[in-house]
Amino acid sequence: MNPLLKVEGLTVRFGGLTAVDDASLAIAPGQIRGLIGPNGAGKTTLFNAISGLAPIAAGSLHLSGVDVTSFSAPQRAAQGIRRTFQTVQLVQSLTVYENLLFGLHSVARDPFTAFVVGGHAQRTNVDADRILAEVLEYLGMSDLQDRVVETLTIADQRYVEIGRALVARPKLLMLDEPTAGLSPAQLERLDDLIAKLPADWDVSILLVEHVIPLVVKLCDRITVLDRGRVIAEGTGSEIENDPVVQKAYLGERLDA
Amino acid sequence: MLSILRNNVLTLFFIIVLAISFTTDAYSQYLINLMLVYVVVAQGLNLILGFAGMFAFAHGAFMAIGAYVSALLMNTLGVPYLIALPMAGLAAAFVGCVIGIPAIRVSGLYLAMVTIGVSEIVQWVLRHWKPVTGGTDGMLVASPTFFGVEFSDDFQSFYVIFVVCALMTVLAQFVIRSRLGRAFVAIREGEIAAQSSGINVARTKVFAFAISAFYAGIGGSLFSLTQHYINPENFNLYQTIMQFCMVIVGGSASLIGPFIGAVILTWLPELLRNAQAFQEIGFGLLLIVFVIFMPRGLAGLLISRNILPRERFSRAARLRKKPEASTSVVVERP
Numbered sequence: 001m002n003p004l005l006k007v008e009g010l011t012v013r014f015g016g017l018t019a020v021d022d023a024s025l026a027i028a029p030g031q032i033r034g035l036i037g038p039n040g041a042g043k044t045t046l047f048n049a050i051s052g053l054a055p056i057a058a059g060s061l062h063l064s065g066v067d068v069t070s071f072s073a074p075q076r077a078a079q080g081i082r083r084t085f086q087t088v089q090l091v092q093s094l095t096v097y098e099n100l101l102f103g104l105h106s107v108a109r110d111p112f113t114a115f116v117v118g119g120h121a122q123r124t125n126v127d128a129d130r131i132l133a134e135v136l137e138y139l140g141m142s143d144l145q146d147r148v149v150e151t152l153t154i155a156d157q158r159y160v161e162i163g164r165a166l167v168a169r170p171k172l173l174m175l176d177e178p179t180a181g182l183s184p185a186q187l188e189r190l191d192d193l194i195a196k197l198p199a200d201w202d203v204s205i206l207l208v209e210h211v212i213p214l215v216v217k218l219c220d221r222i223t224v225l226d227r228g229r230v231i232a233e234g235t236g237s238e239i240e241n242d243p244v245v246q247k248a249y250l251g252e253r254l255d256a
Numbered sequence: 257m258l259s260i261l262r263n264n265v266l267t268l269f270f271i272i273v274l275a276i277s278f279t280t281d282a283y284s285q286y287l288i289n290l291m292l293v294y295v296v297v298a299q300g301l302n303l304i305l306g307f308a309g310m311f312a313f314a315h316g317a318f319m320a321i322g323a324y325v326s327a328l329l330m331n332t333l334g335v336p337y338l339i340a341l342p343m344a345g346l347a348a349a350f351v352g353c354v355i356g357i358p359a360i361r362v363s364g365l366y367l368a369m370v371t372i373g374v375s376e377i378v379q380w381v382l383r384h385w386k387p388v389t390g391g392t393d394g395m396l397v398a399s400p401t402f403f404g405v406e407f408s409d410d411f412q413s414f415y416v417i418f419v420v421c422a423l424m425t426v427l428a429q430f431v432i433r434s435r436l437g438r439a440f441v442a443i444r445e446g447e448i449a450a451q452s453s454g455i456n457v458a459r460t461k462v463f464a465f466a467i468s469a470f471y472a473g474i475g476g477s478l479f480s481l482t483q484h485y486i487n488p489e490n491f492n493l494y495q496t497i498m499q500f501c502m503v504i505v506g507g508s509a510s511l512i513g514p515f516i517g518a519v520i521l522t523w524l525p526e527l528l529r530n531a532q533a534f535q536e537i538g539f540g541l542l543l544i545v546f547v548i549f550m551p552r553g554l555a556g557l558l559i560s561r562n563i564l565p566r567e568r569f570s571r572a573a574r575l576r577k578k579p580e581a582s583t584s585v586v587v588e589r590p
Binding site for chain 1 (some may be wrong): 284436438439441442445446448450451452453454455456457569570
């Protein structure tokens with residue numbers, strides 16, 4: 001099967017520092033892919049490079065066979081790459097409903113607005129309210145739609161961010177440490193949500209996460225980064241038992 | 257009844273202004289006209305400063321471009337005002353784009369410096385391009401004629417200004433509730449998140465420049481009607497700061513804010529007529545007090561006290577009932 005996202009030889013340099021070095025990975029449609037690695041491994045940089053926020057020095061990026069390497073961040077968003085952020089990036093003074101509307105920019109109806117703000121001009125009559133109502137219902141947030149975001153808990157704000165991505169019907173949803181700051185109960189709820197997203201929304205997921213047991217439980221395959229390089233890839237149990245991964249996580253001294 | 261009034265404050269404002277204008281003397285009429293002009297200009301500045309969060313300080317200059325373009329078209333080419341007015345707005349919008357394209361490379365304080373530089377250049381051109389602008393002597397502005405009737409005094413030009421101000425208000429509301437208006441808010445709150453939601457930040461910023469300059473150009477043209485005579489002094493940095501004051505005091509990123517600001521800052525100087533020196537100090541003090549204690553301005557205060565309704569950022573007709581189980585997602589992937 002053709003991969004949904006194909007990353008080949010991706011390299012990101014900041015001055016003399018090579019933050020991501022020749023990284024390759026392929027995500028199949030409907031797959032949940034975990035991306036783990038010690039601090040400073042380049043997870044977030046790889047994430048940014050895929051979503052278009054970090055400059056790609058070498059390598060290529062294909063989404064459903066389309067070469068998106070040279071696409072800007074908004075162009076990639078319009079192609080179906082959507083993400084959330086480690087620290088929630090919502091408009092705090094607006095309501096849940098209004099924040100979700102931001103996600104619909106790339107399905108702008110008229111060509112003029114599409115030209116200015118970006119994205120595709122679609123002639124179809126996009127019923128924004130219908131889409132938003134459906135996403136809110138799915139996330140169990142219908143009652144919160146008119147609440148101002150700053151009055152919500154962090155957990156609910158993370159749901160709004162996922163919702164903002166979902167309203168655009170992305171092909172690839174990238175979640176950057178979605179569990180940061182959540183209680184165990186909230187974590188379990190988010191867990192269930194992520195697990196059923198691919199089937200319900202026909203989306204692949206790339207998940208950066210620190211909580212390793214969660215990643216092992218959720219992800220079909222896991223990619224491990226260390227010092228900008230992909231050092232391992234495989235299923236949860238393969239990764240857990242991989243000596244190279246253990247060495248990267250536990251450090252050289254224990255190994256000696 | 258009260259809630260109808262509460263939800264239609266702007267309609268009420270226009271009705272009251274119209275009612276007052278039937279009973280007023282010439283001088284008050286002049287002030288009402290000036291106030292409506294400032295409503296237009298402040299709405300434009302609010303779009304870029306309040307909604308898009310960009311510190312543009314060139315709106316006195318954009319206003320000058322509008323005023324001089326419409327005056328020159330009417331005086332020298334005999335163009336009817338009905339055409340000269342939109343040309344004034346478009347000329348300012350064009351200059352706004354030209355300035356905006358390089359200026360969006362910087363933001364915050366640096367953008368403020370660049371745009372102040374632009375307004376000083378425009379000042380210099382107005383002063384020194386004597387054959388066209390009349391230099392510091394300024395120029396007289398012909399009265400507009402509609403269908404053979406000359407709108408010369410303040411009572412007559414009121415109707416022109418009133419109608420244009422109302423139209424510009426409708427346009428502002430349209431923009432704010434459109435994707436474009438939400439894109440302004442999105443880039444103000446965080447460019448990275450905006451980009452990741454598919455918003456083209458650079459183009460949105462240039463367009464913020466263009467549309468707010470368009471408002472300033474229209475406002476400048478209307479301003480020339482109230483004065484019958486324009487000179488570079490009308491459009492100096494003091495002008496820009498006063499507009500800035502209107503947006504901040506009235507309430508930035510609010511549709512109603514520019515109205516509150518324009519009303520207060522048109523009438524306040526009149527109350528302080530006998531204390532000229534205090535006018536400028538007063539503006540400065542007002543700005544300081546509001547920036548520190550009431551950053552969302554009076555509109556923000558009234559909304560947080562629930563006296564005014566919360567303003568909406570979408571036009572979508574809201575489904576109140578929950579969607580039926582059979583509802584499927586209608587949007588197709590691009």
